[in-house]
Amino acid sequence: MLLTLLFSLSGPAMGEYSDFGRSSLAAKGAATQLELDFGQSLPWQRGESGLVIGRHADLSTPGALRLGEYRLNWFDVRDSLGDAANLSVNQSKIDSVLDFRLPVRDASPLSDVGSPYLNLVRSSALGRQWFYEGGQWLPPTP
């Protein structure tokens, strides 16, 4: 869906508001058209899951996620139950997303294999015969 907002400050419809004509906004002059193309920017409308995987630090850099994208998040249980339990939570989270068979973006270099969490997520994708292309993990074609 293409949503187009047209602001015409000098159009006849605005002319009847005499005070508006003196505002600083109106003083900026020429009419401007602002296009908000939501249809092209949301992942699920492009057939993607919207999930982004990667090193925790990469996913936390400013602007790391596009509009509509998200990362896996859960209550960290490392301190209370240990790393293995935390990895299990991660596993169940990623499995539930991969079940949808929609592309998942990877925000970290493939050669970065230092995180057991990211390794687990990538292994889950590979175990399901997913492949990597253009920065995304894609499901096998049936």
Next chain:
Amino acid sequence: MVASHAVVFMWELFCKEVERGFQFLEAEYGFELVSAENPNVVYESSLVRIFVFYDSSRGGETDLRIRRKSDDPFSPMSLGIEMLCRMESETEYKVGRISSRESLQNEVTRLANALARCGSTLLVGDLRVFRRLEDQEKQFSRKYSRRMKENL
């Protein structure tokens, strides 16, 4: 989400420690500290951005990532301190977690020392390590590509 007092307190301590530990970036390499917003303290030169990371709310993880300013922010071309050490000095570095004030100081010092030791070439503006990273990525990408997987 409202951060707890403990989280804010540890974050502020982290910022102070980073300013102290990473002072060499400004003094010796002309970097500028451009922002300190939880969970990243960001340094910048004309070519690269360095993100010194600490998530006090989730396991106390630390990390350090370097990105070229010319790269698309959504590209996966982010060089972590572990990879930098492996590629530049063939030494192993494992990012740690911060669990107390003492470990906070130790971890920041360890990160700063690792960057000073392994990143001296990169910090003066020689970005060849990123070309090597790109080559590695191409290899991995081929390995996990559709064609390769279908041939297995």
